[in-house]
Amino acid sequence: MTTLGGVALYVVFALSVYAVGASVVAGRRRDRKLARSAANAVLAAFAGALVAVAALEYALVTHDFSIAVVAEHTSRQLPFQYLLTALWASQPGSLLLWLTVLSGASALVMVQNRRRNRELMPWVTAVLGGVMIFFSTMAAFVSSPFQKLAGAVPANGFGLDPSLQNPYMAAHPPTLYLGYVSMAVPFAFAMASLVTGRSDARWLVSVRRWTLVSWTALGVGMLLGAHWAYVEIGWGGYWAWDPVESAALMPWLAATAFLHSVMVQEKKGMLKVWNMVLVSAAFSLSLFGTFLTRSGVVTSVHSFVQSAVGPFLLGFLALVIAFATGMILWRLSSLRADHKLESVISREATFLFNNLLFLALLFAVLWGVVFPILSEWVRGVRSTVSTPYYDFFLVIFGLPLLFLTGVGPLIAWRKASASSLLRTFRWPAMSAAAASVLLWLAGLGSSPAGLTALSLCVFVTVTIGLEFVRGTAARRALSGDPWPRAFVQLVSRNRRRYGGYVVHLAIVLLVVGITASSAYATVSERHLALGQSMRIDGYTVTNEGPVQTKEQNSITDRVRLAVSRGGTADGELDPGIRLFTDTNDQRQSNEVDIRTSWTTGTDLYAILQGIDQNGRGVTVKLLVNPAVSLIWLAGIVFLFGALVTVWPDPREARMLARRYAGALTREA
Amino acid sequence: MSTALAALAAAVLTIAAVVFVAWPFVSAEREPAEPELSETDRRRLAAAERRDESYQALRDLEQDFRTGKVTADDHRLERDRLRAEAGAALRELDHLDSLSQQNGSEED
Numbered sequence: 079m080t081t082l083g084g085v086a087l088y089v090v091f092a093l094s095v096y097a098v099g100a101s102v103v104a105g106r107r108r109d110r111k112l113a114r115s116a117a118n119a120v121l122a123a124f125a126g127a128l129v130a131v132a133a134l135e136y137a138l139v140t141h142d143f144s145i146a147v148v149a150e151h152t153s154r155q156l157p158f159q160y161l162l163t164a165l166w167a168s169q170p171g172s173l174l175l176w177l178t179v180l181s182g183a184s185a186l187v188m189v190q191n192r193r194r195n196r197e198l199m200p201w202v203t204a205v206l207g208g209v210m211i212f213f214s215t216m217a218a219f220v221s222s223p224f225q226k227l228a229g230a231v232p233a234n235g236f237g238l239d240p241s242l243q244n245p246y247m248a249a250h251p252p253t254l255y256l257g258y259v260s261m262a263v264p265f266a267f268a269m270a271s272l273v274t275g276r277s278d279a280r281w282l283v284s285v286r287r288w289t290l291v292s293w294t295a296l297g298v299g300m301l302l303g304a305h306w307a308y309v310e311i312g313w314g315g316y317w318a319w320d321p322v323e324s325a326a327l328m329p330w331l332a333a334t335a336f337l338h339s340v341m342v343q344e345k346k347g348m349l350k351v352w353n354m355v356l357v358s359a360a361f362s363l364s365l366f367g368t369f370l371t372r373s374g375v376v377t378s379v380h381s382f383v384q385s386a387v388g389p390f391l392l393g394f395l396a397l398v399i400a401f402a403t404g405m406i407l408w409r410l411s412s413l414r415a416d417h418k419l420e421s422v423i424s425r426e427a428t429f430l431f432n433n434l435l436f437l438a439l440l441f442a443v444l445w446g447v448v449f450p451i452l453s454e455w456v457r458g459v460r461s462t463v464s465t466p467y468y469d470f471f472l473v474i475f476g477l478p479l480l481f482l483t484g485v486g487p488l489i490a491w492r493k494a495s496a497s498s499l500l501r502t503f504r505w506p507a508m509s510a511a512a513a514s515v516l517l518w519l520a521g522l523g524s525s526p527a528g529l530t531a532l533s534l535c536v537f538v539t540v541t542i543g544l545e546f547v548r549g550t551a552a553r554r555a556l557s558g559d560p561w562p563r564a565f566v567q568l569v570s571r572n573r574r575r576y577g578g579y580v581v582h583l584a585i586v587l588l589v590v591g592i593t594a595s596s597a598y599a600t601v602s603e604r605h606l607a608l609g610q611s612m613r614i615d616g617y618t619v620t621n622e623g624p625v626q627t628k629e630q631n632s633i634t635d636r637v638r639l640a641v642s643r644g645g646t647a648d649g650e651l652d653p654g655i656r657l658f659t660d661t662n663d664q665r666q667s668n669e670v671d672i673r674t675s676w677t678t679g680t681d682l683y684a685i686l687q688g689i690d691q692n693g694r695g696v697t698v699k700l701l702v703n704p705a706v707s708l709i710w711l712a713g714i715v716f717l718f719g720a721l722v723t724v725w726p727d728p729r730e731a732r733m734l735a736r737r738y739a740g741a742l743t744r745e746a
Numbered sequence: 747m748s749t750a751l752a753a754l755a756a757a758v759l760t761i762a763a764v765v766f767v768a769w770p771f772v773s774a775e776r777e778p779a780e781p782e783l784s785e786t787d788r789r790r791l792a793a794a795e796r797r798d799e800s801y802q803a804l805r806d807l808e809q810d811f812r813t814g815k816v817t818a819d820d821h822r823l824e825r826d827r828l829r830a831e832a833g834a835a836l837r838e839l840d841h842l843d844s845l846s847q848q849n850g851s852e853e854d
Contacts, residue, residue, distance in 0.1 A: 081749055085756035089763055096767065114770040122763040129759060345803060490815040491806060492824060498817050545813070552812035572809075737794045 080145060080224040083133030087218035090126040090177065093119040094214050097207035105200030105273070113200045117188040120203060123210060124181040131178050134171065134223050138164055143235055146227045147171050153235040153660035155631035160243050166251045167242050169372060169387065170223035175252065176368065177213040179259040184210065187263055191284075198281055201270035202263075209262045212394050221387050237631070237661030246306035250299060254326055257296030258364040261329055263288040265361035265402070268354055272405040275412055283734065285357060286340050287724060292360070293333040294720035300326050301713040312668030314601070314683050314701040316709065317592075319468045321447045325367030328440055328447075332360040335436035338429045338486075345491060346426055347416025351406065352433070354413065358402035363440075365395045375451050421493040428486045435479045442471035473527045477534065480589060483582050484538035487545050505544060510537035528597035535586045535593075542579045542586075549576075571729075573722050580719030584712045591679070591708035603687065603699040615702040617682055618642045624693050625652065631660040634669055637686055637696045641673060649673055653686040653698070679707035786842055793838040800832035 097119040104113035134147075138161045143149040147168040152161055166172040184206040191199050217223065264285040271281045303323065304316040317323060336356035339349045369375075373388025406413070419427060446463040453461040488502040514533035522529050546565070549572075554564040569576040602614045606621040613619075622638040636654030640647070654669040673682040680702060687697040807828065811821040 079752055081752040082755045082759070086759060089760055093763060093767070111770045115767050118769060119763075119767045122766045126759065126763065345799065345806070347799070488815060490810045490820070491803065493820065494815065495817050495820055498815055498820070502815055548813035549809070552809065555812070733798060737798060738791070 079133040079136045079142070080226070083130045083137075084218075084222065084224045086126045086129040086133065087174075087214060087222065087224075090123045090130070090181065091211065091214040091218045093123040093126065094207050094210035097123065098204050098211060101200040101203035101207060105204065110196070113196075113203070116200065116203050116207070117192070120181065120188050120207065120210070121185045123214075124178075124185040127174070127178040127181045130174060130217075130223070131165065134165055134174065135162060137224075138162065141235070143233075144226055144231045145223075146225045147223050149227045149232055149235045151235070151238050153237040153631065155660040156235075156238055157243075157630050159245075159248065160238055163242070163247050164238055166255075167238055167247075168223070170217065170221045170225065172251065172255075173213065173217050173221055173372070173387070174223045175255055176259060177210070177217050179252070179255050180206075180213060180262060181210055183256075183260045183263055187266075187288075195281065195284065197274050197276060198267065198270040201273045202266045205266035205269045206262060209266075212390075216387055216390060220390060234660070237658060237665070240632075240656065240658050240661070240665050240667035241310055243658075243667075244306055244310045246302055246310070250302040250306050253295050253302055254299030257292050257294075257299050257326070258329065258367060260288060260292040260295065261333070261361045261364040264292070264357050265398075268357040269402065269405055272354070272409045275409065282340065282344060283730065286337070286344075287726075289333050289336055289340075289357070289360070290720065290724040292364075293330060293337060294717065294724065296326060296330040296333070297716055297720070298713060300330065301710070301716070305710060305713075308706075309670065309672065310667075312670045312685055314670075314685065314699070314703070316706075319446065319463075319465055321450075322367070322371050324443050324447045324468075325363075325370045328443055329360045329363040329367065331436050331440040331443070332356055332363055335433045335440075336360060338436075339433050342426045342429050348419070348426065349430075350413040350415065351410065354402075354406050356433075358399075358406070362395060362399050362402070365391065365398060369395060370447065423489065423494045423499065425486060425489045425491045425494075428482055428489055432479060432482045432486065435475050435482070439471060439475040439479070442475065443468065476589075477527070477530055480531065480534045480538065480585075483585060484534065484541040487579065487582075488541050502544075506537045506540040509540040510534065522598065525593075525597035528593045531589055531593045535590050538582060538586050542582055545579060546576070569722070573725055573727055577719050577721075577723030577725075580722060581716055582719075584716035584719055587708045587712035587715060591705050591710075591712060594705035595681075595703040595709070598704050600702040601699070602701075603697065605695060605697045608694040612698070612700070614682075614700045616643055617648070617700075617702065619651070619682075619684070619698070619700060621696060621698075622650070624689065624696075625654075627654075629656075632656050632658045635686075635689055635693075636669070637689070637698070639671075639684060639698065641682065651682070651684040653684040655686055655689070674707055676707075679705045679711070681706050786846060790839060790842045793835050793842065797832055797835035797839065800828050800835060804828045804832070 097116045100112050100119065101116035103109065104116055134145075136142075137145050137148050138152055139158070141148065141152070141154055147170055148164075151164045151167045151171075156164070164171070166175045184203075187202065187206065188199075191202070195202070267281050267285045267288070270276075300323070303326070307318070308314075308316040333356075336353060339353055339356065342349045343353050369388065369391040372391060375388060419430070421427065446467055449463050450460050453459060484506060485503075488499075488506070490498065510533045513536035514529060517523075517529055517532055522532065546568075549568045550561060550565045553559070553568045554561060557564060557567065559567060600615045602612065604612045606612060606619075608621055608623055611618050611620040618641070620640045620642075622640050625636045625638055627634045627636065634654040634656040636652045639651040639653070641649050641651060651671040651673055653671045656667045656669050658665045658667070668685060671684045673684075674680070675682075683701040683703055685699040685701075687699050689696050804825065807816065807821065807824055810816045811818075816824070
């Protein structure tokens, strides 16, 4: 199977080279057959990548320890599901996954556009093929997943990293990769539009939809990763500003800015250069994130050891930035704005301000990521940028962004008058003011930033609620439909707008969850002898003795903790320390236990810090994380809102088809 | 899987890829070269885009007015401006159509 997998990667490389060459010639000569042949090469490359994945999976599940990645990342005792997910536990395996998702997304673009965007598609194929050449070169020649193990074949493998033995590992990396990789598609469309000089609405629709897909996948991937960190890493938090977490956040921020500013381009013909820059930045930042993870330049729970891939990735990133910059400069004159900003109190101005804030936050995060690397290069000493740095910028840029999330929907396009502003903002502003007083009276004034964030969340929620109510009422007045039907009609006819509002609601839930669980959390750590109790935030937790469980490849020492609240039993917690018997160095992992209150969304989170020699006394760390469940609920609402937004709008497709047919049928 | 079988599978994969890539050249499906967009076509597309943008902006304006974001005075002024923009785009489309017809009759 290694032969087949290796050959499949060479075939993918050759097909990618052909796709680029053929599509460039097809684009220049307007040769449809050659363009279709190039598109077929992309489809075949995807099939080749799938064959390589199948070959590696076969090697993993059959314990072929002659292959380095199988020997180094699995064992005979590893449960079957983790044998499958071990594909992306290694550097070469995750590069293969990158290549497979990239070729899959590219193949989908070829199928979607078989009869559309004919002028653009050869150039889209060329750009996507160029990215595929790079990643197939990495997978086939630099860091092959089918590399044989040096020396004798061992009887058993070295085992999988304990932190990767979690069900979230099945979904988190592929989702995040889909987000990273599919950013190549809007980039390819943007570059194709620059090559052809076509900057009309049709390419913008393709770019917008694919950016939404990438942005959704990145958002969901980050939340899956946060939940994995929360339940697996065992420090009680979900986001540690790890450089690799930040690396995923940066393209998401750039894409979020783009998804707002693209509306200004669609409605007003403004910000064309800015949007090109944002699309290019989002893809470049995706590559930068890949560089951070693959190169080993940063210390992270996610990153792989120092490898040969890093310099290649850095070189490719520089090439992409130079190419995008050159293309934008070349077509600068054709990207002039059709209109000018007429008033700073308008929706387009709000989007412009939110873009500036997103970019400011992005640069703050970027500086936090690169500063340790630069300090090591320049001074030879690695300085670290810790949580307070990020928290500071999150507050000074995040709070105004949250404010604009509420302001944007209520301001009219072009220009808003003072009287209409007063009328539309009356209820949201009064609600936010009332909420801040109530929250302060409830004792939440200990964190001014937290109090402000929660009050702004009320402001945003009321604006969104008003938008739905006023919109439905207007629809009802026009059609005479009953309320539920008018509501459904309103949303289905304006999916982008109202899907976007649902995403804004998800952001509100996220902010409430993050604010409450970080600004108002309670922590306590104590030694508990057998039968001894400790109290935290109204909970009483009692050590009821040790328990040992055996799993397929591990032994877990747990402590049973009885939980009560107000004198009433409230279940139990069983945190433990897990010893992996199949790893060479007998690695351990924390097995935290969490008790969630479904009424308040609050978690009682238990970490077993240590067990006494006699096995009966334990040191336990407990955290009460208020409203943390809202973060995970935000993920579900975010996904729902994103799906409403990204769902194809047949009316938009019909309108574009009519417009193009009307313009082009007369040319013959 | 034996090495020979794997090599055979690899050969089949390679041949299948070559056939699939070459298929557009040997298939009977007719694929004429795409015509170059003329300057008039591009202008017509741009005018149609401006017309549709104006229509969309009018729809947005009506929605903003009905939900209380725009005053009656602002609504009237903006509606007249957008109607004028849509009218200008429609006139340009008519002009381009008549140009195309003239060129067509001259060629005849």
